[in-house]
Amino acid sequence: MAFPTFVPPASTTTGQPSAHNDSEIVLQTQALTKVFGSRTAVDHLNLAVRRGEVFGFLGPNGAGKTTTIRMALGLITPTSGSVEILGQNVWQQRDRVLSQVGALIETPALHLYMSGRDNLQAVASILGTADARRIDEVLGLVDLSDRQRDRVSTYSLGMKQRLGVAVALLDDPQVLILDEPANGLDPAGIVEMRDLLRRLATQGKTIVISSHVLSEVQQICTRVAIINHGKLVTTSTIDDLTRGQGYFVIHVEDATRAFAAIKSQPWGREATLEPNLTIHTAAPDGRGRDLVSFLVGVGCVPDQVAYEQVQLEEVFLRLTSTPGAANGGA
Ligand SMILES: Nc1ncnc2c1ncn2[C@@H]1O[C@H](COP(=O)(O)OP(=O)(O)OP(=O)(O)O)[C@@H](O)[C@H]1O
Numbered sequence: 001m002a003f004p005t006f007v008p009p010a011s012t013t014t015g016q017p018s019a020h021n022d023s024e025i026v027l028q029t030q031a032l033t034k035v036f037g038s039r040t041a042v043d044h045l046n047l048a049v050r051r052g053e054v055f056g057f058l059g060p061n062g063a064g065k066t067t068t069i070r071m072a073l074g075l076i077t078p079t080s081g082s083v084e085i086l087g088q089n090v091w092q093q094r095d096r097v098l099s100q101v102g103a104l105i106e107t108p109a110l111h112l113y114m115s116g117r118d119n120l121q122a123v124a125s126i127l128g129t130a131d132a133r134r135i136d137e138v139l140g141l142v143d144l145s146d147r148q149r150d151r152v153s154t155y156s157l158g159m160k161q162r163l164g165v166a167v168a169l170l171d172d173p174q175v176l177i178l179d180e181p182a183n184g185l186d187p188a189g190i191v192e193m194r195d196l197l198r199r200l201a202t203q204g205k206t207i208v209i210s211s212h213v214l215s216e217v218q219q220i221c222t223r224v225a226i227i228n229h230g231k232l233v234t235t236s237t238i239d240d241l242t243r244g245q246g247y248f249v250i251h252v253e254d255a256t257r258a259f260a261a262i263k264s265q266p267w268g269r270e271a272t273l274e275p276n277l278t279i280h281t282a283a284p285d286g287r288g289r290d291l292v293s294f295l296v297g298v299g300c301v302p303d304q305v306a307y308e309q310v311q312l313e314e315v316f317l318r319l320t321s322t323p324g325a326a327n328g329g330a
């Protein structure tokens with residue numbers, strides 16, 4: 001388990017927000033690479049996150065998400081390649097860049113014996129920027145106003161994670177980078193975290209969230225990048241990831257004959273006859289009605305034809321289970 005790290009936005013007055021432009025690239029990595037000994041944790045990664053996006057950074061355990069985020073936050077040096085945030089190289093202009101970035105890496109480092117409010121106060125005094133009003137504001141944003149005086153040791157995991165996000169928000173950063181913010185949360189905690197991130201997105205923040213569980217982020221992310229073994233597998237919208245990945249389920253009386261007819265077609269080569277005698281298949285040009293016409297044409301009038309959308313989790317697993325790519329080879 002990695003040591004919990006909290007990264008407060010660096011306090012400086014030099015980093016002015018640039019002019020707002022939705023297509024502006026806010027965070028960009030170019031051939032970003034990190035090698036630990038003989039293990040390549042991040043391998044020539046190219047990513048571009050635009051202003052206002054809620055960007056999902058996804059990959060299974062050990063894929064290189066935290067390592068990428070640490071490089072993006074100037075916590076570790078890239079072996080090669082670069083990260084730019086708001087057009088500035090993170091490594092060369094660290095303080096200037098990081099004044100615009102709030103971050104939470106894995107679990108937040110909080111003082112458990114202090115209240116939520118006092119934790120925020122402590123960070124605020126280090127930053128020298130936030131006032132009591134801002135603390136009220138961030139407490140409201142993360143829905144902790146009524147528990148602010150309680151000791152953090154009495155908080156649920158979800159409340160601690162939200163307090164971690166509140167800390168990251170103190171300096172009102174333009175960009176929020178959250179490493180596994182839903183890690184370890186129960187379904188209710190995940191919903192609360194999702195609501196919080198949605199609220200922040202409507203305020204125009206650019207948000208990058210990493211996760212190894214696709215379902216945690218699929219409802220809020222505008223776009224996702226999937227990485228595996230440090231390499232980019234794909235960057236896509238959620239819709240594009242699942243489009244065309246579904247299949248038709250056919251109930252038909254003479255399933256064996258219908259199945260043979262489908263299998264003889266170029267679009268039906270992958271069809272399967274299931275133990276319950278339903279047929280799973282693609283359709284000609286993906287069109288359900290052409291499939292029905294075909295079945296009628298071969299004398300197998302179907303009782304039911306339903307489209308089954310493939311679960312995103314399945315797509316994710318398929319994309320990240322490339323055989324023969326042992327992690328790092330160390
Ligand atoms: N300080 C380090 N020294 C050596 N190897 C490291 C170090 N940090 C990370 N690694 C290795 O780099 C690879 C990527 O790790 P990383 O923590 O970035 O993955 P991750 O995608 O965040 O995984 P998880 O979902 O488990 O958090 C792993 O093989 C890990 O063992």
Ligand SMILES: [Mg+2]
Pocket residue numbers: 065066067179180
């Ligand atoms: Mg990680």
